[in-house]
Amino acid sequence: xxxxxxxxxxxxxxxxxxxxxxxxxxxxxxxxxxxxxxxxxxxxxxxxxxxxxxxxxxxxxxxxxxxxxxxxxxxxxxxxxxxxxxxxxxxxxxxxxxxxxxxxxxxxxxxxxxxxxxxxxxxxxxxxxxxxxxxxxxxxxxxxxxxxxxxxxxxxxxxxxxxxxxxxxxxxxxxxxxxxxxxxxxxxxxxxxx
Numbered sequence: 001x002x003x004x005x006x007x008x009x010x011x012x013x014x015x016x017x018x019x020x021x022x023x024x025x026x027x028x029x030x031x032x033x034x035x036x037x038x039x040x041x042x043x044x045x046x047x048x049x050x051x052x053x054x055x056x057x058x059x060x061x062x063x064x065x066x067x068x069x070x071x072x073x074x075x076x077x078x079x080x081x082x083x084x085x086x087x088x089x090x091x092x093x094x095x096x097x098x099x100x101x102x103x104x105x106x107x108x109x110x111x112x113x114x115x116x117x118x119x120x121x122x123x124x125x126x127x128x129x130x131x132x133x134x135x136x137x138x139x140x141x142x143x144x145x146x147x148x149x150x151x152x153x154x155x156x157x158x159x160x161x162x163x164x165x166x167x168x169x170x171x172x173x174x175x176x177x178x179x180x181x182x183x184x185x186x187x188x189x190x191x192x193x194x
Contacts, residue, residue, distance in 0.1 A: 025054045027087040027105040028061050036065035037073065039123055046122025047098045049089035049130055052105075056082040066121030068128045070108065071159045091129055092136035106130060109151045112137035115158045117146030128154060 030050060034043040043050050043063050051070025052061035057080065064070040067088040073079050074086060086108040094100035097119075111130040114137050121127035129146075131137035137148045149155070 024107075025085040027052060027054075027085070027103070030063070030102040034061075034063040036069070036122070037062050038069050039065050041065065043122070048119065048121040048127055049091055049094075049100050050122065051086070051088045051108075053086050054084045055080050056084050065123055066125065066127055067113070067130045068121055068125060068159055069123070071113075071128055071154060074108075075156060075159060088130040090132045091140070092131040092133040106132040111151055113149050113151065113154050114141045114144065114146045115149055115154055117141060117144040119144050119146075126158075128159060 030043055030052075032042065032044060034050075034052075035041065036043050036046075043065050046065040049067040051064035051067050053064070053070060053073055054061050062073065064073065070086060070088055074083065087105040088108050088111055089100040090104050090106040090111070091097075091100060092106075093104050095104075108130065111132060112134045114129040114131070116126070117129070117140070119127045119129050119140075129137075129140060129144075131140065134148065140146075141148050
């Protein structure tokens with residue numbers, strides 16, 4: 001009986017160590033090496049909120065010069081689907097619009113986004129401005145215009161250009177429009193639960 005209990009105890013040990021495997025991914029700090037996925041430029045050279053996507057198949061994050069480009073990546077059918085986490089700058093805690101902070105992140109599914117206001121992102125396009133706090137998002141929308149949405153409710157047409165690509169992408173058939181010039185419906189890769 002003692003031998004059987006010892007065997008069971010040893011078999012149970014690996015289960016205790018699996019807790020690390022279920023820990024959610026943590027965001028990276030922006031460094032001078034962060035290059036925007038769509039624009040090919042240094043992310044730190046742009047104002048406004050930034051983004052990063054962590055893929056299961058890749059060690060380093062995929063960087064974005066704007067929160068809008070980050071959301072576009074999740075909507076485009078030709079982008080990788082093995083998304084582990086999506087982080088955007090938390091503008092509720094940002095020191096300023098010019099420098100939102102290298103370690104100031106909120107998980108996109110838990111963020112509130114101001115869409116349709118006058119705020120312009122890193123590449124000069126209309127921005128989807130992320131906040132960890134809904135009240136802060138509402139105050140920003142009152143000041144800059146726009147409407148507040150949860151991640152799952154951000155309108156697709158507010159993120160993708162008319163040709164069905166991210167704002168920084170050039171228009172060609174590999175960008176998700178199937179060559180038609182019209183957006184192709186893509187599933188929300190992250191689900192709808194915040």
